[in-house]
Amino acid sequence: MISDKGLREIDRAVAKYPAGRQKSAVMAALAIAQCEQGWLSPELMQFIANHLKMPAIAVQEIATFYTMYETAPVGQYKITLCTNLSCQLGGAEEAAKYLKQKLGINFGETTPDGKFTLKKGECFGACGDAPVMLLNNHQMQSFMNREKIDQWLEELSK
Numbered sequence: 001m002i003s004d005k006g007l008r009e010i011d012r013a014v015a016k017y018p019a020g021r022q023k024s025a026v027m028a029a030l031a032i033a034q035c036e037q038g039w040l041s042p043e044l045m046q047f048i049a050n051h052l053k054m055p056a057i058a059v060q061e062i063a064t065f066y067t068m069y070e071t072a073p074v075g076q077y078k079i080t081l082c083t084n085l086s087c088q089l090g091g092a093e094e095a096a097k098y099l100k101q102k103l104g105i106n107f108g109e110t111t112p113d114g115k116f117t118l119k120k121g122e123c124f125g126a127c128g129d130a131p132v133m134l135l136n137n138h139q140m141q142s143f144m145n146r147e148k149i150d151q152w153l154e155e156l157s158k
C-alpha cells in the first residue's frame with residue numbers, strides 16, 4: 001500500500017502536531033502518498049484515514065477539494081498550467097493552445113501512452129514569470145513560450 005519510507009515520512013509529519021492531533025497531518029500524508037503512488041486510490045485514502053484515526057470521508061473531502069490531489073490515475077508527467085489572470089495576460093492562452101496541439105489532448109486528459117496529463121491550475125504565486133507551469137506539483141517552469149515548451153517536452157520524452 002505505502003512503503004516503509006513513506007510511512008516514516010507521514011509519521012514525521014504527524015510528530016509536528018500535539019499528541020492526539022494526528023489528523024492535522026492529513027494534507028502532508030496525502031501529498032506523501034500521492035508522490036509515492038502517483039494518485040490517491042480509495043484504498044490509499046482509507047489507509048491514511050485509518051493511520052490518522054479519522055473518518056475516510058474527511059480524507060476524501062480534503063483530497064477532492066484541493067486541485068493538487070489526484071483521485072484518478074494520471075500520466076507519468078502531470079503538467080498543470082496556471083490559467084489565472086496574470087498568466088493569461090502573459091501568454092497562458094497561447095501556451096495552452098500549443099501544449100494541447102503538441103500533446104494531442106485537452107485539459108483533464110492523458111496521452112494514450114500514459115506519459116502526459118494536462119491540467120488547469122490556479123495562481124502559483126509566480127505571476128511575474130508568466131506563463132507558468134508545474135510538473136507533478138513540484139517543479140515550476142517559468143516563461144513558457146513555444147520554444148521552451150518544445151525543449152521541455154523533448155527532455156521529458158527521452
Ligand code: FES
Binds near residue numbers: 087127128
Ligand atoms: S497568475 Fe499565474 S502564477 Fe499567478
